[in-house]
Amino acid sequence: MVQRIWNFSAGPAVLPEEVLLEARDNLLSLGTTGIGVCEHSHRGKAFVAVAEEAESLCRQIAGIPDDYAVLFLQGGASLQFSMVPENFLDRNATADYLVTGAWSEKAIKAAGKYGSTHVACTGKAENFSAIPTDVSYSEAPAYVHFTSNNTIFGTQFRTEPSGYSDDAFLVCDASSDIFSRPLDISRYGLIYAGAQKNLGPSGVTLVIIRRDLIERGSTDPAEMLQYRTHAANDSMYNTPPTFGIYLMSLVFRWILRQGGLAEIEKANQAKAAILYDFLDSSSLFHATAAAADRSLMNVTFVTGDAEQDAAVVSQASAAGFSGLKGHRSVGGMRASIYNAFPAAGVSALVDFLKQYEAAQ
Amino acid sequence: MVQRIWNFSAGPAVLPEEVLLEARDNLLSLGTTGIGVCEHSHRGKAFVAVAEEAESLCRQIAGIPDDYAVLFLQGGASLQFSMVPENFLDRNATADYLVTGAWSEKAIKAAGKYGSTHVACTGKAENFSAIPTDVSYSEAPAYVHFTSNNTIFGTQFRTEPSGYSDDAFLVCDASSDIFSRPLDISRYGLIYAGAQKNLGPSGVTLVIIRRDLIERGSTDPAEMLQYRTHAANDSMYNTPPTFGIYLMSLVFRWILRQGGLAEIEKANQAKAAILYDFLDSSSLFHATAAAADRSLMNVTFVTGDAEQDAAVVSQASAAGFSGLKGHRSVGGMRASIYNAFPAAGVSALVDFLKQYEAAQ
Numbered sequence: 001m002v003q004r005i006w007n008f009s010a011g012p013a014v015l016p017e018e019v020l021l022e023a024r025d026n027l028l029s030l031g032t033t034g035i036g037v038c039e040h041s042h043r044g045k046a047f048v049a050v051a052e053e054a055e056s057l058c059r060q061i062a063g064i065p066d067d068y069a070v071l072f073l074q075g076g077a078s079l080q081f082s083m084v085p086e087n088f089l090d091r092n093a094t095a096d097y098l099v100t101g102a103w104s105e106k107a108i109k110a111a112g113k114y115g116s117t118h119v120a121c122t123g124k125a126e127n128f129s130a131i132p133t134d135v136s137y138s139e140a141p142a143y144v145h146f147t148s149n150n151t152i153f154g155t156q157f158r159t160e161p162s163g164y165s166d167d168a169f170l171v172c173d174a175s176s177d178i179f180s181r182p183l184d185i186s187r188y189g190l191i192y193a194g195a196q197k198n199l200g201p202s203g204v205t206l207v208i209i210r211r212d213l214i215e216r217g218s219t220d221p222a223e224m225l226q227y228r229t230h231a232a233n234d235s236m237y238n239t240p241p242t243f244g245i246y247l248m249s250l251v252f253r254w255i256l257r258q259g260g261l262a263e264i265e266k267a268n269q270a271k272a273a274i275l276y277d278f279l280d281s282s283s284l285f286h287a288t289a290a291a292a293d294r295s296l297m298n299v300t301f302v303t304g305d306a307e308q309d310a311a312v313v314s315q316a317s318a319a320g321f322s323g324l325k326g327h328r329s330v331g332g333m334r335a336s337i338y339n340a341f342p343a344a345g346v347s348a349l350v351d352f353l354k355q356y357e358a359a360q
Numbered sequence: 361m362v363q364r365i366w367n368f369s370a371g372p373a374v375l376p377e378e379v380l381l382e383a384r385d386n387l388l389s390l391g392t393t394g395i396g397v398c399e400h401s402h403r404g405k406a407f408v409a410v411a412e413e414a415e416s417l418c419r420q421i422a423g424i425p426d427d428y429a430v431l432f433l434q435g436g437a438s439l440q441f442s443m444v445p446e447n448f449l450d451r452n453a454t455a456d457y458l459v460t461g462a463w464s465e466k467a468i469k470a471a472g473k474y475g476s477t478h479v480a481c482t483g484k485a486e487n488f489s490a491i492p493t494d495v496s497y498s499e500a501p502a503y504v505h506f507t508s509n510n511t512i513f514g515t516q517f518r519t520e521p522s523g524y525s526d527d528a529f530l531v532c533d534a535s536s537d538i539f540s541r542p543l544d545i546s547r548y549g550l551i552y553a554g555a556q557k558n559l560g561p562s563g564v565t566l567v568i569i570r571r572d573l574i575e576r577g578s579t580d581p582a583e584m585l586q587y588r589t590h591a592a593n594d595s596m597y598n599t600p601p602t603f604g605i606y607l608m609s610l611v612f613r614w615i616l617r618q619g620g621l622a623e624i625e626k627a628n629q630a631k632a633a634i635l636y637d638f639l640d641s642s643s644l645f646h647a648t649a650a651a652a653d654r655s656l657m658n659v660t661f662v663t664g665d666a667e668q669d670a671a672v673v674s675q676a677s678a679a680g681f682s683g684l685k686g687h688r689s690v691g692g693m694r695a696s697i698y699n700a701f702p703a704a705g706v707s708a709l710v711d712f713l714k715q716y717e718a719a720q
Binding site for chain 2: 082
C-alpha cells in the first residue's frame with residue numbers, strides 16, 4: 001500500500017484511517033449482503049439500518065434532544081445559506097448575521113434575496129483576524145446566524161453568541177468545527193454542517209433542527225428546500241447520498257471509540273497547542289488570529305514575507321506535508337487539523353518548521 | 361471475499377465490479393498521492409484532474425458539442441424538478457410536460473409553483489403502461505419536459521418527442537436510462553440524470569445544458585439554483601460530491617472499454633430480450649408494459665395474482681436474486697437491468713423463473 005502523507009487540507013479533509021479501511025471492505029459487499037454499500041437501494045433493509053444507525057449515533061454523540069430532528073441533506077453549507085432564509089426570513093422581516101469571515105459573508109448575501117439582513121458585527125476591518133466582541137442585534141430578528149469556526153481566517157467562537165431577543169433563534173454554520181467539542185444543542189434552533197471537514201466525504205450535509213421550527217417554515221419554497229419535506233420522510237424524500245451517510249456512520253462510531261466529544265475536545269486542544277506553542281515561541285513564524293479567538297481546527301500563520309511563506313509551503317510539500325498553503329485572503333500557511341488529523345502529524349510539522357527556522 | 365449476488369435494485373443500483381475494485385484501491389490513496397480519494401481538496405491538482413477527466417470522458421462518450429456545458433450537481437432529479445422551472449418558467453409562461461409515470465407527475469407538480477403547466481399527454485388512465493402516442497402541445501411552451509424511461513412502470517421512449525413549437529426547447533429527465541444508448545444531444549436543451557442508476561453512486565447529478573440557455577435563465581433563484589453559477593465555476597462554486605464524480609469517471613472509462621454507447625445499447629437489447637422473450641413465451645408470467653414501449657432498463661412483470669407474485673419474490677430472494685419486488689403502484693416483479701447488470705444474471709433469473717413455473 002502507498003504510504004499515506006500528512007494531509008492538512010481544509011476540506012475535503014483527512015478521514016480516520018480505520019474508517020477508510022472499513023469502508024474499503026464494504027465497497028463490494030456491505031457486510032455479508034453480497035451487494036456493495038453504494039449499490040444498495042436506499043429503501044432496502046440493509047441501507048435503512050445504516051441510516052438509522054447514523055442518526056442514532058449522531059444523537060448519542062451530541063446529546064440531541066427528541067424535540068430536534070436530524071437530517072442528512074445535499075448541497076452543502078452553500079445550499080443552507082439559501083434554505084435557511086427561504087424557510088425563515090419573510091420579505092418584511094430581518095435576520096441578524098455575525099460576519100466573521102468569508103463564509104458568513106456568503107451566508108448574509110444569500111439571505112438578502114429573501115428579506116432584510118442586519119450585520120450584528122463584522123471583523124472585516126481587521127481582515128477577520130478576531131471574533132468581534134462588540135455585537136449589536138436588531139430589535140426583533142427572525143433568527144441570529146453565526147459561523148462557529150472560520151476555516152479561512154483561523155478563528156473560532158469559544159461559546160455561542162447571546163443577548164439577542166428571546167423571540168429569535170440561533171442558526172449556526174458549524175461546517176468546520178462540528179463535533180470537535182461538546183455542544184449544548186438546546187441553545188440552537190438550527191445547526192448545519194457540510195460533512196467534508198469533520199464528518200465524512202463531501203456531498204452530504206448534516207442538519208440538526210428544532211422540530212417546532214420545521215413546521216414554522218414557509219411553504220413557498222420548492223418542496224426540496226423545505227425542511228418539513230425531509231423531516232417527514234426521514235431524509236428519504238428523494239434518494240439520499242448513501243455512501244456519504246454510511247461513511248458518516250463510521251465516523252460517528254470512531255468518535256465514540258475515542259470517548260465521545262469531551263475526549264475529542266481534549267485531543268483537539270492538545271493537538272492545536274503543539275502548533276500554537278511553537279508559533280508563540282518562534283521568531284520567524286507567527287499566528288495570524290487573535291490569541292483569544294484562535295481556531296483549534298485551522299491554524300493560520302505567516303512569516304510576514306510572502307516569498308518566505310511560499311518557500312515554506314514548497315519545502316513542506318516536498319517533505320510530505322500536503323495542503324499547507326494558506327487561503328489567498330490571508331496568505332502564508334494554514335494547517336487544518338480536524339478531529340481525524342493525528343497529533344503525530346502536528347508534531348512532525350512543528351519539527352519541520354523548527355528545522356526550517358534553524359536553517360535560516 | 362463475500363460472494364456478490366444478483367442485484368436488481370432500481371437505484372442505487374449495481375455498479376461494474378471492476379469500477380468498485382479500482383475505487384477500493386484508491387480509498388486510502390488516490391494513485392500514489394498518499395491521500396485517499398475522499399480526502400483530497402476539490403481544488404487540489406489530483407482531484408481537479410479527476411473532475412476534468414470525468415467531464416472529458418462524458419463529452420467523448422455522448423458526443424456532447426462544445427456549445428453544451430456538462431455540470432456535476434447535487435440534489436438528484438428531485439432538485440432538478442424545481443431548478444428547471446426556477447430558471448426557465450416565468451410566472452406568465454407555460455411549460456409542457458409529457459406525463460408518463462410517477463416521476464413526470466412529480467416534475468410537473470414542482471413546476472406548478474413557478475408558472476403554468478400543460479399536460480401534453482398522460483398515460484395515467486392505463487396506469488402508465490404505455491407511452492401515449494396522442495401528444496398535444498400548448499401554443500408557445502417555454503420548454504417541453506419528458507422522462508425518457510419510467511423506472512416504476514417499465515416503459516421507455518424509443519425516440520425524443522417532437523412536433524412542438526420551434527421556440528421551445530426539450531428538457532429530459534434521463535435518470536434511469538442515461539447513456540444506455542447513443543443519443544443526439546443537439547435535440548435537447550437540457551438533460552439531467554441522478555447518477556445512481558447508470559452512472560455512479562447516489563448524491564451526484566449529471567446536467568448537460570445548452571450554453572445559450574444558461575444565460576437565458578432567471579437570476580431570481582438562489583445562486584445555488586442558477587445553472588450559470590455552476591457553469592461559471594466548473595461545478596466548483598461549492599464543494600462538489602468528490603467521491604461521486606470520481607466513481608462516475610470510472611464508470612465512463614468502463615463504458616468506453618465496452619465500446620461506447622453503441623455497444624452498450626446492443627448489450628442492453630440482448631440482455632432485455634432474454635427476459636422479455638421468456639415472458640412472452642410463459643403462460644404464468646407476463647410483462648406489464650405495452651410491447652412497443654418496453655423499457656430495456658426496468659422489466660416489469662406479474663403473474664396476475666398478488667400472492668403468487670409475493671411467493672416468486674420471496675423464493676427468488678432466497679435463491680440470491682435481490683430487489684425484484686415491483687413498485688407498489690404496479691405490483692408484481694421488476695428486474696432493473698441497467699448498463700452494469702451482467703447478462704449472466706438475467707439468464708440466471710430466467711432459469712429460476714422457468715423452474716418456478718414448471719413447479720406450479
